[in-house]
Amino acid sequence: MSDMMKEILRRRTFAIISHPDAGKTTLTEKLLLYGGAIALAGSVKGKKTDRHAVSDWMEIEKQRGISVTSSVMQFEYGGCCVNILDTPGHQDFSEDTYRTLMAVDSAVMVIDAAKGVENQTRKLFKVCVMRHIPIFTFINKLDRDAKNPFDLLSEIEDELGISTYPMNFPIGSGSDFKGVYDRETKHILCYEHGDRRHEVEAVEADITDPALDSLIGERLRLQLMEDIELLDGAGDELKMSQVLTGGLSPVFFGSALNNFGVEPFLNSFLKMSPPPGLRECDDGYVDPTSPTFSAFVFKIQANMNKAHRDRLTFMRICSGKFERDMEVEHVQTGKKMRLSQPQQMMADSREVINEAYAGDIIGVFDPGIFSIGDSVCEPGQDIRFEGIPTFAPEHFARIRHKDTMKRKQFVKGATQIAQEGAIQIFREPDTGMEEVIVGVVGMLQFDVFEHRMRTEYNVEIINEGLPYQYIRWIDDPTLDPKTLNLSSDTKIVQDFKGNYLLLFTSEWNIRWALEKNSGLTLSEFNKN
Numbered sequence: 392m393s394d395m396m397k398e399i400l401r402r403r404t405f406a407i408i409s410h411p412d413a414g415k416t417t418l419t420e421k422l423l424l425y426g427g428a429i430a431l432a433g434s435v436k437g438k439k440t441d442r443h444a445v446s447d448w449m450e451i452e453k454q455r456g457i458s459v460t461s462s463v464m465q466f467e468y469g470g471c472c473v474n475i476l477d478t479p480g481h482q483d484f485s486e487d488t489y490r491t492l493m494a495v496d497s498a499v500m501v502i503d504a505a506k507g508v509e510n511q512t513r514k515l516f517k518v519c520v521m522r523h524i525p526i527f528t529f530i531n532k533l534d535r536d537a538k539n540p541f542d543l544l545s546e547i548e549d550e551l552g553i554s555t556y557p558m559n560f561p562i563g564s565g566s567d568f569k570g571v572y573d574r575e576t577k578h579i580l581c582y583e584h585g586d587r588r589h590e591v592e593a594v595e596a597d598i599t600d601p602a603l604d605s606l607i608g609e610r611l612r613l614q615l616m617e618d619i620e621l622l623d624g625a626g627d628e629l630k631m632s633q634v635l636t637g638g639l640s641p642v643f644f645g646s647a648l649n650n651f652g653v654e655p656f657l658n659s660f661l662k663m664s665p666p667p668g669l670r671e672c673d674d675g676y677v678d679p680t681s682p683t684f685s686a687f688v689f690k691i692q693a694n695m696n697k698a699h700r701d702r703l704t705f706m707r708i709c710s711g712k713f714e715r716d717m718e719v720e721h722v723q724t725g726k727k728m729r730l731s732q733p734q735q736m737m738a739d740s741r742e743v744i745n746e747a748y749a750g751d752i753i754g755v756f757d758p759g760i761f762s763i764g765d766s767v768c769e770p771g772q773d774i775r776f777e778g779i780p781t782f783a784p785e786h787f788a789r790i791r792h793k794d795t796m797k798r799k800q801f802v803k804g805a806t807q808i809a810q811e812g813a814i815q816i817f818r819e820p821d822t823g824m825e826e827v828i829v830g831v832v833g834m835l836q837f838d839v840f841e842h843r844m845r846t847e848y849n850v851e852i853i854n855e856g857l858p859y860q861y862i863r864w865i866d867d868p869t870l871d872p873k874t875l876n877l878s879s880d881t882k883i884v885q886d887f888k889g890n891y892l893l894l895f896t897s898e899w900n901i902r903w904a905l906e907k908n909s910g911l912t913l914s915e916f917n918k919n
């Protein structure tokens with residue numbers, strides 16, 4: 392096997408998804424600790440101290456305590472090269488999460504054991520299902536009173552329509568939490584209550600150990616025997632073929648904050664999760680181990696760190712090996728270029744890299760030509776990966792700058808933030824860039840936009856909410872929209888490629904437009 396192939400096959404690239412507060416950040420930090428990627432335990436982060444989780448860097452997310460953007464972290468563990476892509480937990484930023492999920496080979500779903508499947512888990516989960524990627528579940532916070540573990544498993548199965556296979560099983564919960572039973576080794580990992588700021592020492596005991604009563608108590612031992620019988624009786628097998636296509640989720644119970652069950656989870660996860668797989672492109676599939684380099688852009692971000700005022704484009708390498716200073720082609724424009732200062736990210740610190748392989752994420756300085764979904768490959772290869780669809784915005788506002796002297800910064804800020812995919816911008820036909828119509832999927836995106844315009848571009852904006860809720864592109868590019876018969880509360884706008892769209896206040900108005908204009912066809916996504 393070639394060195395390149397070995398490198399690719401030891402890559403594990405995944406995202407962690409959860410409803411806010413389930414423990415995604417805490418689990419990410421514990422995983423990073425195992426990889427030696429950070430020196431401090433996650434339990435020191437948070438509101439009580441002034442240290443922040445390494446994956447949170449934007450001012451706004453520090454203020455609100457939510458992760459707005461996704462960061463990428465890489466570490467070595469157990470012979471694997473692990474790439475974790477963090478995702479925003481808040482549903483208003485689900486589009487960002489969606490794009491991140493396009494760049495991974497598997498996902499870890501964190502669930503709060505007291506709350507079960509929550510709203511946001513449901514939404515993000517649907518994206519994983521669309522991509523058929525393997526999903527591993529970590530049921531967190533067993534040190535607190537939890538729902539019955541069988542109920543939690545049924546909830547995942549019923550609500551998310553996926554089968555589950557518990558890899559371990561909890562013994563009690565909350566003040567009664569004694570540990571987990573590993574179904575493969577038939578060992579018990581004992582949990583000791585202590586100061587939550589300290590790491591917990593794991594004590595292993597065998598299920599047949601006569602001293603078990605002294606470790607977990609007679610009542611819980613009997614309960615465990617009953618649970619094991621039920622689990623084994625259910626007879627479900629751990630079918631890897633189902634795991635790999637996202638039909639069956641291996642489930643782990645633990646407590647991220649107490650670093651309990653995290654290491655066994657990481658070990659099993661790395662054993663079971665797939666290396667980079669085939670990727671769909673225009674004419675078939677690209678094999679990750681093919682020797683030629685190819686990648687696609689899934690994220691663009693400006694001004695990530697005040698110390699580095701710049702714009703970074705994040706690419707997922709889909710095949711081959713990337714070498715610093717190699718010449719590549721931006722397929723959409725046909726331009727040849729050298730990707731300048733390829734970086735690997737560790738939240739707000741960066742490292743220039745010399746090589747990277749399929750499965751890795753690299754950040755490169757963006758000269759302003761990349762858009763989300765673009766393909767990059769070795770010159771002449773012309774590989775075009777399937778695009779990343781945008782979500783149809785559901786909230787709209789007319790945005791102007793307060794100070795007419797700031798026009799230039801206003802245009803720059805709005806355009807750059809839109810190129811990143813953080814908002815979508817439109818304009819009314821025959822108007823300049825004095826004002827734009829901004830469309831977003833979640834209202835919080837307006838807040839982030841306003842905040843970033845103020846802090847990064849030094850522009851105060853006026854936000855005038857608009858009543859529209861639906862957006863449709865006009866399919867026929869030759870049609871003059873002014874000739875259309877539309878209800879008075881339907882608005883004609885253009886996107887920045889010049890395509891015409893209609894904004895509607897209700898579905899009724901969409902039907903009205905279609906009925907009154909024979910031959911008119913509309914799309915939720917831009918097809919041109």
Ligand code: G4P
Nearest residue numbers: 409411412413414415416417436437438532646647648649
């Ligand atoms: P998120 O990224 O999914 O939004 O969740 P995050 O890791 O920030 O965790 C949310 C809260 O849950 C944090 O508490 C965190 O300490 C706590 N937590 C995470 N894992 C566990 C666990 O296994 N057991 C318990 N009991 N709590 C857990 P916080 O009060 O918001 O912050 P802090 O005061 O702990 O810093």
